[in-house]
Amino acid sequence: MKLLTLNFLTCAVKACKSSSASFPLHPKDCELVSDTIAPNPQLVYNVLPRIDWNALVTTASELGFPTLPATAPTKEELENDEKMMKELHTLLLETSVSEGILVCGNCGHEYRVKEGIANFLLPNHLV
């Protein structure tokens, strides 16, 4: 699954819904894969306004990517910053998590990613 997926996922445990610590989930021992994707600036421009930039900054730093700026670049800034555009292209479009664990910062529950598929089925006692 694409790294960008982490921007849309929270802990599945009901009691964690009200806690800001349940988003984003924290990757642990993750294997990353990079697929080469043709440049698609329009997609990057249109994805950026809808993502949680702070969560992306956290995810990128936890996975060891170059530090992102504190605020999301505007379209105009990106048009003039080839390096930033390339970094975001790699991060948002090309990078996937193939194996590893996603941990909830609130309850500590661990969601396993296996063959690129994250398992959000909860054990019975947490449903």
Place this chain on the structure above:
Amino acid sequence: MLPTPSTSHVPYERVYEPAEDSFLFLDTLSSGSETAFLQKRFSKQSPTLTSTQSSSPFVVELGTGSGVVLSFLHAHAASILGRQDIITTGVDVNRFACKATVETVRAAEQEQDARALSHGFYLGNILGDLTGFIKLGQVDLLIFNPPYVPTSELPRLPDEEAKITTAYERDSHLLSLSYAGGMDGMETTTRLLQSLPEILNSSRGCAYILLCAQNKPEEVKKQIKSWGSKWAVDTVGGTGKRGGWEKLQILRIWRTQ
């Protein structure tokens, strides 16, 4: 007619095979009235929209099975939604269905690439139960072909640690999850309907859900109308009346403001 994605790689002994309900989704989503509705709703060019409202739509299918519906929407995003910059993901309780969907999307993307045509941006499939792990208010377009057949009980959700005696038992359990809907065939659909107001985006959110006649669709519509004037519901696709009633129908549920 937009081409139907290939699903020849899917193991049908444990993953729901595309059937009348799946094809009703393809026909409905690509019909003139629905493409007009979706293109207007997800239009990029409108002077009154903020950049958040015109940003890439997030499309989620629950219960992807073979992946035929999600791949269709993903591959033909430009024709159906009027834009190719959609972000798509699928959810299923069956790991084999998740893997099958990944393959089906990949094959559909290759078809589009080979014809120099566009497709959406697929995040991958998630093994999970409905939407409990998706951040609230994010889903712009939700598709659900639920387990709608009335059954005396609802099969338990897969538990990877559970001891299953034979592969045959496992496979029939996985298949039962794709169709068995419990009382009135509505137990899973009711749970999803209850979560719609918080899961759907507060301005663009829209859902397509399939029902069969035993699900009492008129009652379902009445219930959605009781949510108030900010919601609308309409039957936008059906298999045609037989003996006076519609066997299968697709409801479109959307925010109106």
